[in-house]
Amino acid sequence: MDLAGQIIYYAGPAPAKPGYVIGPAGPTTSSRMDAYTVPLLAEGLKAMIGKGSRSEEVKKGLEKYGAVYFAAVGGAAALLSRKIKSARVLAYPELGPEAVFELEVEDFPVFVINDVHGNDLYQMALSDIQE
Amino acid sequence: MVADLCIEANCHLGEDVLNVLQKKAVEEKSVTGREIIQQLIENAGIADREEIPMCQDTGVAVVFIDIGQEVALTGGDLYDAVNNGVKEGYTRGYLRKSMVMDPLDRVNTGDNTPAVVHLKLVPGDRVRVTLAPKGGGSENMSSLKMLKPAEGIEGIKKFVIDTVKVAGPNPCPPVVVGVGIGGTMEKAALMAKHALTRPLGTKNDDCDTDMLEKEILQEINKLGIGPQGMGGAVTALAVHIEKYATHIACLPVAVNISCHAYRHKAVII
Numbered sequence: 001m002d003l004a005g006q007i008i009y010y011a012g013p014a015p016a017k018p019g020y021v022i023g024p025a026g027p028t029t030s031s032r033m034d035a036y037t038v039p040l041l042a043e044g045l046k047a048m049i050g051k052g053s054r055s056e057e058v059k060k061g062l063e064k065y066g067a068v069y070f071a072a073v074g075g076a077a078a079l080l081s082r083k084i085k086s087a088r089v090l091a092y093p094e095l096g097p098e099a100v101f102e103l104e105v106e107d108f109p110v111f112v113i114n115d116v117h118g119n120d121l122y123q124m125a126l127s128d129i130q131e
Numbered sequence: 132m133v134a135d136l137c138i139e140a141n142c143h144l145g146e147d148v149l150n151v152l153q154k155k156a157v158e159e160k161s162v163t164g165r166e167i168i169q170q171l172i173e174n175a176g177i178a179d180r181e182e183i184p185m186c187q188d189t190g191v192a193v194v195f196i197d198i199g200q201e202v203a204l205t206g207g208d209l210y211d212a213v214n215n216g217v218k219e220g221y222t223r224g225y226l227r228k229s230m231v232m233d234p235l236d237r238v239n240t241g242d243n244t245p246a247v248v249h250l251k252l253v254p255g256d257r258v259r260v261t262l263a264p265k266g267g268g269s270e271n272m273s274s275l276k277m278l279k280p281a282e283g284i285e286g287i288k289k290f291v292i293d294t295v296k297v298a299g300p301n302p303c304p305p306v307v308v309g310v311g312i313g314g315t316m317e318k319a320a321l322m323a324k325h326a327l328t329r330p331l332g333t334k335n336d337d338c339d340t341d342m343l344e345k346e347i348l349q350e351i352n353k354l355g356i357g358p359q360g361m362g363g364a365v366t367a368l369a370v371h372i373e374k375y376a377t378h379i380a381c382l383p384v385a386v387n388i389s390c391h392a393y394r395h396k397a398v399i400i
Contacts, residue, residue, distance in 0.1 A: 011187065012187060012188070012227065012229075013187050013227070014183070014184050014187045014189060014225060014226060014227040015225045015226075015227065016225070017181075017183060017225045020183075023183070023184075023187065023225060023227070024178070024183055024184045024185070024186065024187045025187050026186055026187050026188075028187075028188070028268065029267075029268045029271070029301055031301065051268075051300065051301070051303065051359065052268075052299070052300045052301035052360070053299055053300055053301065053360070071300070071359065071360075071361075073167050073170045073171065073174075073359055074186075074268065074303035074359060074390065075171060075174070075185065075186045075303045075390055075391055075392050076170045076171060076173075076174040077174070077184065077185065077186045077187040077188075078174050078175075078177040078178040078181070078183050078184070078185055079170060079173055079174040079177055080174075081183075081187075082177070095239075096228065096239060096241075097187070097227050097228075097229075109170070111163065111359075111361060121361055121362075122299060122300050122360045122361070124362070125355060125356070125357060125360065125361055125362025125363070126354070126355050126356070126362075
């Protein structure tokens with residue numbers, strides 16, 4: 001599996017009803033993946049979509065390798081699954097919702113949380129209120 | 132019956148929650164915050180119309196059963212009956228199976244059993260079953276502390292607010308905060324969880340506690356975390372507190388956080 005230029009979406013979809021491309025698939029908490037992220041960035045991963053804050057190590061990795069962390073709206077799973085146009089299991093089918101999927105999406109709504117310049121939207125939101 | 136409750140709770144967001152979200156979609160000052168709340172309302176609509184889960188994390192099936200002491204339950208094991216219902220509901224309703232049998236070797240049970248069941252004996256001849264699917268993201272941000280009695284009400288406020296602050300964007304705000312005060316360690320935790328079955332927009336039966344809930348809510352919403360942690364004034368939709376008598380040396384406080392998918396359905400038999 002070549003990770004160069006790819007985007008990873010952290011999600012554990014619910015089963016698809018008959019006729020659906022995929023079941024409800026909102027973002028899951030990204031910090032659980034922090035420990036595995038920097039090696040993937042080194043392989044050329046360009047972006048991740050999830051929810052919640054990342055470790056300092058990951059944020060530094062984004063700067064170093066020129067990648068971005070996005071958040072989608074946690075809990076908007078029914079809505080987000082409509083933006084997924086195709087889904088195919090690539091690896092670990094036995095893990096069910098935790099299998100690795102290949103997804104094609106269209107107009108998938110995300111927010112930039114951490115960029116290549118070290119900005120952090122979650123931190124910025126908190127400092128805005130203190131001003 | 133348990134099967135239907137599983138599907139109902141996961142696919143159809145309660146009117147109480149929708150009403151509050153609609154109000155907050157107007158009140159929230161942050162543009163991003165308003166957009167997020169609008170997405171949540173739209174999401175709840177899709178889930179409701181298509182009967183699909185509003186969130187892919189359809190949770191641990193937490194079941195509160197209040198059994199009237201004049202009721203005799205016959206014809207089998209109550210826990211088996213609940214688990215059969217969970218298995219059927221999570222399969223028939225296309226809900227995600229999120230339970231692993233052993234917390235260390237982590238093999239999925241494949242049917243979302245076993246449920247976490249809390250039985251309570253109450254007066255009367257009825258049985259009340261409340262099903263409250265609990266997502267992992269918000270559960271992970273929960274906390275418990277044994278305060279010193281001298282820390283009092285200020286200590287309680289600080290602990291609850293700090294828990295929400297540390298949680299930040301992770302539990303999918305806007306959240307609902309369940310708080311258990313008093314009892315023992317496990318009693319406080321159970322009260323915090325049970326406080327999350329109270330409908331949104333209802334007052335606490337105790338006047339002073341009601342005031343405390345409102346004060347803490349106001350402080351939480353000054354943190355600036357906002358919807359999904361992207362900034363704003365709507366970090367929490369409500370704070371619900373339950374209290375119990377405690378030991379002279381103790382002041383246990385438990386905080387259980389629910390995401391905006393504040394899901395629970397009850398039936399009385």
